[in-house]
Amino acid sequence: MWSIDHHTADVRVTITADRLSELFADAVRALTQVLEPEGSASRRDIVFGVKLEAADSTALLVDFLNEALTASHIHRVAFTDVNYQSFEPTKLAATLIGQKVRGFGEDVKSVTYHGARVTFGEDGWSVTLVLDI
Amino acid sequence: MRKQDLNKLHDWLWEIPTTYRADMRVPARVYTDERMLDSILGDRSLEQLVNVATLPGLCKYVIAMPDVHEGYGFPIGGVAAVDAKTGVISPGGIGYDINCGVRLLRSDAQLVDVRDSMRKLAHSIARAIPSGVGRGGSLTLRGDDFDRVLAGGAARAVELGYGEPADLQSIESGGRLDAADPSAVSNDAKQRGADQLGTIGSGNHFVEIDVVEHVFEKRFGIEQGQVVVQIHTGSRGLGHQVATDYIKAMARAMPKYGIELPDRELACAPLESVEGRRYLQAMSAAANFAWANRQIITAGIRRAWRHELGAGARLDLLYDVAHNVAKSEKYDGRNMVVHRKGATRAFPGQPVLIPGSMGTASYLLAGAEASMRDTFGSSCHGAGRVMSRTRAKKEIDGHELRARLERMGIIAEAASTKGLVEEAPEAYKDVDAVVDVVVRAGIATKVARLKPVAVVKG
Numbered sequence: 001m002w003s004i005d006h007h008t009a010d011v012r013v014t015i016t017a018d019r020l021s022e023l024f025a026d027a028v029r030a031l032t033q034v035l036e037p038e039g040s041a042s043r044r045d046i047v048f049g050v051k052l053e054a055a056d057s058t059a060l061l062v063d064f065l066n067e068a069l070t071a072s073h074i075h076r077v078a079f080t081d082v083n084y085q086s087f088e089p090t091k092l093a094a095t096l097i098g099q100k101v102r103g104f105g106e107d108v109k110s111v112t113y114h115g116a117r118v119t120f121g122e123d124g125w126s127v128t129l130v131l132d133i
Numbered sequence: 134m135r136k137q138d139l140n141k142l143h144d145w146l147w148e149i150p151t152t153y154r155a156d157m158r159v160p161a162r163v164y165t166d167e168r169m170l171d172s173i174l175g176d177r178s179l180e181q182l183v184n185v186a187t188l189p190g191l192c193k194y195v196i197a198m199p200d201v202h203e204g205y206g207f208p209i210g211g212v213a214a215v216d217a218k219t220g221v222i223s224p225g226g227i228g229y230d231i232n233c234g235v236r237l238l239r240s241d242a243q244l245v246d247v248r249d250s251m252r253k254l255a256h257s258i259a260r261a262i263p264s265g266v267g268r269g270g271s272l273t274l275r276g277d278d279f280d281r282v283l284a285g286g287a288a289r290a291v292e293l294g295y296g297e298p299a300d301l302q303s304i305e306s307g308g309r310l311d312a313a314d315p316s317a318v319s320n321d322a323k324q325r326g327a328d329q330l331g332t333i334g335s336g337n338h339f340v341e342i343d344v345v346e347h348v349f350e351k352r353f354g355i356e357q358g359q360v361v362v363q364i365h366t367g368s369r370g371l372g373h374q375v376a377t378d379y380i381k382a383m384a385r386a387m388p389k390y391g392i393e394l395p396d397r398e399l400a401c402a403p404l405e406s407v408e409g410r411r412y413l414q415a416m417s418a419a420a421n422f423a424w425a426n427r428q429i430i431t432a433g434i435r436r437a438w439r440h441e442l443g444a445g446a447r448l449d450l451l452y453d454v455a456h457n458v459a460k461s462e463k464y465d466g467r468n469m470v471v472h473r474k475g476a477t478r479a480f481p482g483q484p485v486l487i488p489g490s491m492g493t494a495s496y497l498l499a500g501a502e503a504s505m506r507d508t509f510g511s512s513c514h515g516a517g518r519v520m521s522r523t524r525a526k527k528e529i530d531g532h533e534l535r536a537r538l539e540r541m542g543i544i545a546e547a548a549s550t551k552g553l554v555e556e557a558p559e560a561y562k563d564v565d566a567v568v569d570v571v572v573r574a575g576i577a578t579k580v581a582r583l584k585p586v587a588v589v590k591g
Contacts, residue, residue: 005523006521006522006523006524007203007521010204010205011523054385055384055385055388058397059384059385059397062381063381066377066381069377070321070325070374070377073325073370074321074324074325105549105551106335107334107335107336109229109230109373109376110229110373110376110377110380112205112206112380112398113206113380113384113396113397113398113400114205114206114396114397114398115205115396115398116397130205132205132229132373133336133522
């Protein structure tokens with residue numbers, strides 16, 4: 001589950017989930033929504049493999065989303081799903097699944113570390129991320 | 134932060150002392166008037182400036198220009214100079230759009246002579262220069278050809294036939310940073326930028342035809358009523374990826390250098406470290422890409438200009454400035470690296486280009502002496518955003534905006550109404566007030582006020 005809030009010169013996305021791996025998958029879907037994919041160019045699924053390790057879950061999430069963003073821009077793919085081969089709080093191997101699109105309506109430059117902190121509380125896992133647009 | 138946390142040094146200069154927060158290494162200065170200060174205190178830009186003041190190796194103080202607004206890590210409109218030996222380089226202090234900048238072209242035409250051609254001119258420019266999210270251009274380079282642009286900048290674009298050798302004399306740093314090393318730029322970054330040379334992009338980037346509404350000081354060959362053209366864009370996806378790659382690399386490297394910061398987006402590494410040197414090489418390559426981009430766009434605009442106004446119609450390059458970059462410079466006899474994120478170099482006598490919003494005005498300034506003494510040779514970079522793009526889309530009617538611009542005599546050629554609305558005049562601060570502060574502070578002097586006539590946007 002996620003919500004999108006636009007700030008002065010950026011976009012803030014708040015994501016919550018029961019499981020950390022779900023938080024990561026929903027964050028990819030939220031990023032795709034912010035990108036505003038335009039027109040499906042193909043119904044065939046496009047897949048990209050990602051393997052990452054980071055100092056903590058926050059850095060892992062930001063790095064994971066930037067991998068998705070880079071692939072989205074280079075290959076014009078809107079990612080809608082994630083399959084994990086392995087998932088730990090600071091390490092993952094996953095396949096991003098998406099569809100080829102004609103382009104995007106919003107230019108997300110990067111997912112930033114600014115103020116980001118993955119936390120676990122009464123409502124499960126949550127994080128607020130700032131996207132530079 | 135409250136107003137009483139700042140000490141007023143002059144009517145246009147305020148300072149946050151190091152006593153404000155224990156981890157500040159230097160004070161934080163804000164160029165503003167009292168009215169704009171109230172607005173600046175409405176967002177987190179000054180807290181972000183205080184975070185910048187915690188970086189190792191800073192010189193004297195960090196600075197916010199009057200167009201400052203909240204960013205991520207560094208505020209936009211921030212200046213930080215570090216000692217070249219003991220300081221750090223922070224990619225966040227340059228931003229994701231490396232060498233986003235402004236170029237001003239000076240025509241030989243008066244508005245009265247070309248007003249009837251203005252709609253055609255705007256349309257021809259829009260056709261010649263791709264704009265919008267991810268839009269590619271007609272020039273796609275790969276491999277060594279692409280690397281030559283990263284190494285050569287605007288000069289390589291001229292070698293490829295885009296523009297004239299004389300153009301290079303009117304570009305900051307001659308349109309090329311020598312430190313560039315294409316091997317420091319990732320393949321992802323090269324792929325993101327592969328087809329984006331000669332394109333404007335989206336967001337606040339534009340090509341704008343202006344008329345010189347008022348001349349304050351006769352210099353730079355500018356006359357009242359003259360038509361000029363502004364280009365505002367940067368290093369596109371290539372620069373975005375370079376910043377992403379190196380912020381990640383530096384965030385991982387900081388523990389090795391014992392650096393702890395209040396915001397991971399400020400991630401940095403010593404200038405003399407491997408990570409610091411590689412980033413400077415990559416940043417310089419991205420800056421060169423941006424100068425080549427603006428050079429290629431210039432060639433497209435000149436073609437459109439000649440097509441509509443005749444083969445003899447001229448557009449000479451007045452100047453080109455970077456406002457997101459780090460530069461090696463010397464102040465008080467000391468070698469420094471100056472981070473400018475949303476700030477323009479303003480060396481004495483140098484043209485300083487300050488684009489406003491599309492419905493108000495822009496300024497041509499000249500750098501003045503106080504910039505070298507007080508602001509590490511830096512000035513403001515624009516009007517400064519005050520309204521989010523979403524709020525602009527909610528509150529501003531696109532058709533009404535187009536009609537309003539038409540009534541003001543401004544032609545809008547926008548790929549999307551959304552792109553137009555996001556950059557409406559009311560989304561920005563008052564550019565006149567911003568410029569008045571830097572002029573009163575002696576950082577720059579006014580040369581001319583430019584009024585928009587036609588805007589081409591993504």
